[in-house]
Amino acid sequence: MYKVGMVGAGNITKAYYRAFKKFEDIIEVKAVCDKLLDRAESYAKTYKAAVYPDYNEMAQKEDLDIAIICLPHGLHADAAETFAAKGVNILIEKPMANTVEECDRIISLAKRNNVKLMIGHLQRYFSYNKQIKKIIDSGELGELVMITDRRTVNYFTEERPKWFLDKKLAGGGIVMNYGAHSLDKICWLTGRDVEDISGHMSQHIPGISVEGDAQILLRLEGGLTALIAYAGYKLPYCNELNIFFTKGTIRSDSKNVWVSSCGGDYRLLEPEGESDPFVPMIDDFIKSIKDGSEVAVGGEYGKRIIQIIEKFYALQKSGK
Numbered sequence: 001m002y003k004v005g006m007v008g009a010g011n012i013t014k015a016y017y018r019a020f021k022k023f024e025d026i027i028e029v030k031a032v033c034d035k036l037l038d039r040a041e042s043y044a045k046t047y048k049a050a051v052y053p054d055y056n057e058m059a060q061k062e063d064l065d066i067a068i069i070c071l072p073h074g075l076h077a078d079a080a081e082t083f084a085a086k087g088v089n090i091l092i093e094k095p096m097a098n099t100v101e102e103c104d105r106i107i108s109l110a111k112r113n114n115v116k117l118m119i120g121h122l123q124r125y126f127s128y129n130k131q132i133k134k135i136i137d138s139g140e141l142g143e144l145v146m147i148t149d150r151r152t153v154n155y156f157t158e159e160r161p162k163w164f165l166d167k168k169l170a171g172g173g174i175v176m177n178y179g180a181h182s183l184d185k186i187c188w189l190t191g192r193d194v195e196d197i198s199g200h201m202s203q204h205i206p207g208i209s210v211e212g213d214a215q216i217l218l219r220l221e222g223g224l225t226a227l228i229a230y231a232g233y234k235l236p237y238c239n240e241l242n243i244f245f246t247k248g249t250i251r252s253d254s255k256n257v258w259v260s261s262c263g264g265d266y267r268l269l270e271p272e273g274e275s276d277p278f279v280p281m282i283d284d285f286i287k288s289i290k291d292g293s294e295v296a297v298g299g300e301y302g303k304r305i306i307q308i309i310e311k312f313y314a315l316q317k318s319g320k
């Protein structure tokens, strides 16, 4: 059995718990930490796990194999270092941390203590993204020409945990939070790194310091361009990816995938594979611990995503 400690018992922890049902034979949650103890207690019940308000105490007292860090972004580095120093393998929710400097600290401590470090970049584990990647890699639609990735969502609601609006804890607004997903999706699907980034971001709600919208233009290797557009105001939900090739196009609403070939009508693909992305992600992490292989999404990849976001924020600050 792998002894797991959940660090943070908020919204995303629910998704891990749902997935753990598929790992009942190999995963046991031994401890749950949240500064709001009643949250930790509500998750701890299922496994009769210990609860802690402080992750330092949890790291000291528990003998864990895995710590899953589901905290505000600004705490990822400190928590990851705490568990790595105790020889515990770590899975960190996206984004890896707020800065490249924090990512470097996590990477070096994980190396020094010989623990596995995986970042919860999920996009490759969504079954619809796997279908899209298969089509891209087959070359059947010709050459990749351009990508648009658009998300509109009512971001600034009462339900959103307040730390997401605090720059120190969140690292930024919609770009830090969703940019981590879009960059992961675009880089993984195309197998290309980002060569250049430009664009603009702003905030239209008085009194909020983190950005609420952005248009980001990426130039990827091979001259491919991608436009990412986010607007986080009172808008209907939309999360739509369009990929244009020389002989067709793919559209996805982050659930379904449609393909059009040579100017023909869009054809809806039959869904295939596991629909919960947390199941294959956890499975990959466990495999890497079990057989000593490389993790599927390592620290350097997580850091690269932060490097790109950091560059975008620096451009905004400089007004270029």
Ligand SMILES: NC(=O)c1ccc[n+]([C@@H]2O[C@H](COP(=O)([O-])OP(=O)(O)OC[C@H]3O[C@@H](n4cnc5c(N)ncnc54)[C@H](O)[C@@H]3O)[C@@H](O)[C@H]2O)c1
Pocket: 007, 008, 009, 010, 011, 012, 013, 033, 034, 035, 036, 039, 053, 054, 055, 069, 070, 071, 072, 073, 075, 093, 094, 095, 120, 122, 161, 177
């Ligand atoms: N993969 C995804 O699609 C996805 C979706 C949502 C969130 N996330 C990521 O998951 C992480 C957590 O986000 P969330 O939505 O669950 O946030 P959340 O606010 O719901 O949960 C965070 C929890 O951390 C606790 N906490 C804060 N400071 C603490 C401290 N010092 N010690 C102990 N506990 C503390 C809070 O009380 C809260 O319960 C973030 O990195 C976020 O970006 C990923």
